[in-house]
Amino acid sequence: MEIRRIYKKCMCSGRAITRILLVSCLAVSGCITWNSGLEPVSPSYGYLWNAHVDSLNPMLKWKPYDKAGAENVRYHLEVIDDGVIILSQDDLREPAFQVDRKLEAGKKYEWRVRPIWTSGNYVNRGPWNYKKYFLVTPAVILFVGFGGYNYNFSTPEK
Secondary structure, three states: OHHHHHHHHHHHHHHHHHHHHHHHHHHOOEEEEEEEOOOEEEOOOOOOOOEEOOOOOOEEEEOOOOOOOOEEEEEEEEEEEOOEEEEEEEEEOOOEEEOOOOOOOOOEEEEEEEEEEEEOOEEEEOOOOEEEEEEEEOOOOEEEEEEEEOEEEEOOOO
16 A cells, blocks of 8 residues: 555656646757857857958967866968868967968858867867757757758858
């Protein structure tokens, strides 16, 4: 008899937990992003839209790599146009780079950066930075990740 009563209490609390989870999903439903690697500082970025720059030679900035024990930190930056790397700059000492060639007006570009550092006698390369989109649906508790994307920006029209 006692076991049934405990079982019933557990089942009721299980339903409460399910309701709390459902309400939480409803509260956060929509599209969210998860960022990996070094976070961009400029151009700023949004969840689903391109960042905009005001120059055809934009300044790209990111947060510095600050892992304990990392020495002689350098950065590797790439600018990509329609899947083709049009600029690859290695051995950057600062967490910023002024694009040294004129980009096309009114065009979308992607960019990514990764840290390179020494630790002891070893050279280490960190992962490229990117963002990934997740869709949280309220009808079914479902987290669907889609797309690992490089950060992007659009150049001015003129």
